Amino acid sequence: MEAGRKLCFDVGDWQTFSAAERGARRVEKRSRPAEILGFELADEIADSDLHGFLDRRELAAHDGRLKLLFLLWCQSFGHAARILLHPVVVTLACEPLRPIALATIPAHTRAMLIDHHCHLNFPQFAEDMAGVVGRAHAAGVGLMVTISTRIRQLDELIAIADVHETVFCSVGTHPHNADSELEIPTTEIVRLARSHPKIVAIGEAGLDYFYKKSSPEGQAEGFRRHIQAARETGLPLEIHTREADDDTRRILEEETAKGAFPAVLHCFTGGAALAQTAVDLGLYVSFTGVVTFKKSEELRRIATEVVPLDRILVETDAPYLAPEPYRGKTNEPAYVAYTAAALAAARGITREDFAAATTTNFFRLFTKVPQSAAAKTEKA
Ligand SMILES: [Zn+2]
Numbered sequence: 001m002e003a004g005r006k007l008c009f010d011v012g013d014w015q016t017f018s019a020a021e022r023g024a025r026r027v028e029k030r031s032r033p034a035e036i037l038g039f040e041l042a043d044e045i046a047d048s049d050l051h052g053f054l055d056r057r058e059l060a061a062h063d064g065r066l067k068l069l070f071l072l073w074c075q076s077f078g079h080a081a082r083i084l085l086h087p088v089v090v091t092l093a094c095e096p097l098r099p100i101a102l103a104t105i106p107a108h109t110r111a112m113l114i115d116h117h118c119h120l121n122f123p124q125f126a127e128d129m130a131g132v133v134g135r136a137h138a139a140g141v142g143l144m145v146t147i148s149t150r151i152r153q154l155d156e157l158i159a160i161a162d163v164h165e166t167v168f169c170s171v172g173t174h175p176h177n178a179d180s181e182l183e184i185p186t187t188e189i190v191r192l193a194r195s196h197p198k199i200v201a202i203g204e205a206g207l208d209y210f211y212k213k214s215s216p217e218g219q220a221e222g223f224r225r226h227i228q229a230a231r232e233t234g235l236p237l238e239i240h241t242r243e244a245d246d247d248t249r250r251i252l253e254e255e256t257a258k259g260a261f262p263a264v265l266h267c268f269t270g271g272a273a274l275a276q277t278a279v280d281l282g283l284y285v286s287f288t289g290v291v292t293f294k295k296s297e298e299l300r301r302i303a304t305e306v307v308p309l310d311r312i313l314v315e316t317d318a319p320y321l322a323p324e325p326y327r328g329k330t331n332e333p334a335y336v337a338y339t340a341a342a343l344a345a346a347r348g349i350t351r352e353d354f355a356a357a358t359t360t361n362f363f364r365l366f367t368k369v370p371q372s373a374a375a376k377t378e379k380a
């Protein structure tokens with residue numbers, strides 16, 4: 001800290017100052033106390049070319065002091081991997097100038113993270129695919145699986161996976177589109193799944209009673225076909241289930257009785273009973289940025305108490321469901337680090353251990369993905 005540079009943030013603009021200059025400059029008092037602050041960076045962060053911004057999170061009086069206000073996100077072009085990921089210790093100060101709180105952004109860990117569920121073919125990413133993949137690597141995300149929502153658009157996914165070594169894909173029909181792809185038989189899903197080395201999963205398929213964009217019958221039929229495809233190919237099924245806990249449990253139990261199949265309940269937002277059923281049936285349960293939301297206490301409890309460490313996965317479901325502190329913005333695979341950090345904290349283990357566990361789980365489930373494909377994301 002002592003060798004660090006001081007950054008002073010001044011209402012939407014910032015400048016860097018050397019340690020020697022620290023204290024020479026007081027931040028001018030502004031009308032809102034949140035605008036009065038300074039912070040220091042660990043020395044590894046100090047670098048010319050720093051670009052950063054403060055993301056305002058919370059401002060609350062606490063014992064007469066100001067509580068945690070901001071998270072800091074730093075980026076240095078040219079050293080993105082190191083700068084972006086280093087734990088940044090932020091010392092917030094207010095009037096009178098004194099440290100009042102510490103905050104960190106998710107630290108880079110030597111253990112790799114994997115985003116097993118994102119949608120890189122969606123238009124949000126069309127202009128900046130290389131940037132998205134590069135930022136994921138920089139954040140320690142070594143592999144991504146871009147998930148199919150329409151079998152008829154499989155070519156889009158293969159095109160992305162062909163270009164980016166660390167991107168794999170799935171084949172399947174999202175429950176929203178189930179009715180419109182019911183003429184595609186299971187044999188065709190199986191054939192496609194085996195047609196390309198980068199197709200490593202089935203789905204996403206399942207039940208969505210929240211939007212009900214397809215009929216419940218069509219969704220159930222599609223769900224069972226995808227289960228059969230997973231059973232035949234040994235590729236994991238990415239299960240989408242929303243507001244459909246009871247029917248999902250029933251179908252999973254009926255289908256498992258016919259023969260086991262590998263699967264993960266992706267973007268889990270259901271109840272404890274569904275999570276318990278999945279665990280009992282040998283399936284995996286995966287969490288998105290939703291677990292970072294303040295009100296998701298029950299979900300964090302499920303992720304901590306119901307799902308064992310050897311069955312848990314993390315994902316983004318990007319471009320949707322960005323974790324805090326990006327809630328409401330476009331999500332991207334790099335941000336899976338925030339979800340992992342929140343779950344590690346909830347479980348009381350290190351990010352390193354949590355990342356290692358989820359990555360081990362990924363390779364146990366996604367058997368077609370060669371471990372050698374992962375980006376080298378370790379710190380230099
Ligand atoms: Zn989904």
Ligand SMILES: [Zn+2]
Nearest residue numbers: 117147204317
């Ligand atoms: Zn999805």
